[in-house]
Amino acid sequence: MKFDYGKDGIEISLDPKWNTTIFLPSERKPIENPIIKIKDAINNPIGCLPLKDIINNKSNLEKVCIVSSDATRPVPSNLILEALIDELNAYGIEDNQITILIAIGLHRASYEDELERILGKNLKNRIKVVDHQANDKDSLIYIGKLTDKDPILINRHYFTADLKILTGYVEPHFFFGFSGGRKSIVPGILGTETIQANHSAEKINSKYARFGIYKENPLHDHAIEISNIVGVDFIVNVCINKQHEIVQITAGDLIEAHEKLIKYQKRHIFREIKEPYDIVICGNGGYPLDLNLYQAVKSMAIGEMAVKKSGTIIAVNECVDGIGIAQDKFKELIYSGMTPIEIHKKILNKEIVVPDQWEIQILARILMKAEIFIISKLNEDEIGNIGLKYAKTVEEAIKICLKKYGPDASILILPNGPLVLPLLKISDINK
Numbered sequence: 001m002k003f004d005y006g007k008d009g010i011e012i013s014l015d016p017k018w019n020t021t022i023f024l025p026s027e028r029k030p031i032e033n034p035i036i037k038i039k040d041a042i043n044n045p046i047g048c049l050p051l052k053d054i055i056n057n058k059s060n061l062e063k064v065c066i067v068s069s070d071a072t073r074p075v076p077s078n079l080i081l082e083a084l085i086d087e088l089n090a091y092g093i094e095d096n097q098i099t100i101l102i103a104i105g106l107h108r109a110s111y112e113d114e115l116e117r118i119l120g121k122n123l124k125n126r127i128k129v130v131d132h133q134a135n136d137k138d139s140l141i142y143i144g145k146l147t148d149k150d151p152i153l154i155n156r157h158y159f160t161a162d163l164k165i166l167t168g169y170v171e172p173h174f175f176f177g178f179s180g181g182r183k184s185i186v187p188g189i190l191g192t193e194t195i196q197a198n199h200s201a202e203k204i205n206s207k208y209a210r211f212g213i214y215k216e217n218p219l220h221d222h223a224i225e226i227s228n229i230v231g232v233d234f235i236v237n238v239c240i241n242k243q244h245e246i247v248q249i250t251a252g253d254l255i256e257a258h259e260k261l262i263k264y265q266k267r268h269i270f271r272e273i274k275e276p277y278d279i280v281i282c283g284n285g286g287y288p289l290d291l292n293l294y295q296a297v298k299s300m301a302i303g304e305m306a307v308k309k310s311g312t313i314i315a316v317n318e319c320v321d322g323i324g325i326a327q328d329k330f331k332e333l334i335y336s337g338m339t340p341i342e343i344h345k346k347i348l349n350k351e352i353v354v355p356d357q358w359e360i361q362i363l364a365r366i367l368m369k370a371e372i373f374i375i376s377k378l379n380e381d382e383i384g385n386i387g388l389k390y391a392k393t394v395e396e397a398i399k400i401c402l403k404k405y406g407p408d409a410s411i412l413i414l415p416n417g418p419l420v421l422p423l424l425k426i427s428d429i430n431k
Helices: 034-043 051-056 077-090 112-119 192-198 218-230 254-269 293-304 328-334 340-348 357-369 394-405
Strands: 019-022 064-069 098-103 128-131 140-145 151-155 163-169 234-240 246-252 270-272 277-283 307-316 371-375 410-414 421-423
Touching: 034 051, 034 077, 034 234, 034 246, 051 077, 051 163, 064 077, 064 112, 077 098, 077 112, 077 163, 077 234, 098 112, 140 218, 151 192, 151 218, 192 218, 234 254, 246 254, 254 270, 277 293, 277 394, 293 307, 293 357, 293 371, 307 357, 307 394, 328 357, 340 357, 357 371, 371 394, 410 421
Parallel strands: 019 410, 064 098, 064 163, 098 128, 163 234, 270 421, 277 307, 277 410, 307 371
Antiparallel strands: 140 151, 234 246
């Protein structure tokens, strides 16, 4: 069978004697003429005035900021941006008034070829593009504190713009509930201190900080408060299929347009299981989501949803960027020699407070439940020393597991990342 892995995928040979279940996402046809349909959505928004009217109601509009997803996201941003900038031009906004801000968060900077993929060849040479830099004080502006006293440091290009637009895509997220909407701001274009406050150990430890849950999710609530303070005039969000093609589009109000796509995804993505599995084989959905080991933790969290206590997760991610170019603290912690229990306890006790602690916190939590085999382009000495296990192939890892659990061990295969997710009880997800 074919498994999403890097740009090309990999083939996995399954023995018919194995007790295997495979969950495939439902086939969702791409929208025809997506640029035209995106323009239709912009002109028929949900929960707010059309973008043209919003612009007409602003006096002395000089600067427009459009926030776009970074290279680790498979959203076809080039189509969204082309449609959006065509509309802005039609409303009298000139190219030189527009800045596209790449929502890097704490990820690495964009490569040139990645910027071309995000913007398309035409826009890359036309419109000013800026990578957000969470640690660059000169590019940030401090605008006050939240009700819980957390400071708000926001990208200066965005906050000083007269028209603020977010773009992105909506799919289940392993601790934010769902991506899209407010997530373009939090963590996309915030300063490190504010990102760390949103992604705090306490919030990540909440039972509501999980795939598909957002209404009682403390990270979501915190992000909405920040978004309301910094301001959002308009959003354009989409859903995509396994080929990364657009299948749904909404535009308009930050909350209402986003929630419409959340409801759509709930109907299509979650698959109920009757009991946990001995072995869960899962990935992140291929390139660009499986660029590095840091991002691969998300795939392990998918496995966590379906694996038995003391079972095995086989995480299949190409990791061509290694551990993660911008994740020094994550790398330091996976080579710390501590046990997952020690790491988890130290993070909750605030003995470890570093950028990217949330990723190691979640990894430690999963390792406390199940063993994890890494199938990637990483060498064995590159996966750290906190308990991750190495195998050259999926088949090799399965055979090791079958010796442990017996030939009838139950195996669940999830070859397409978060496009289909297992749940013991569908009622666990907000209605």
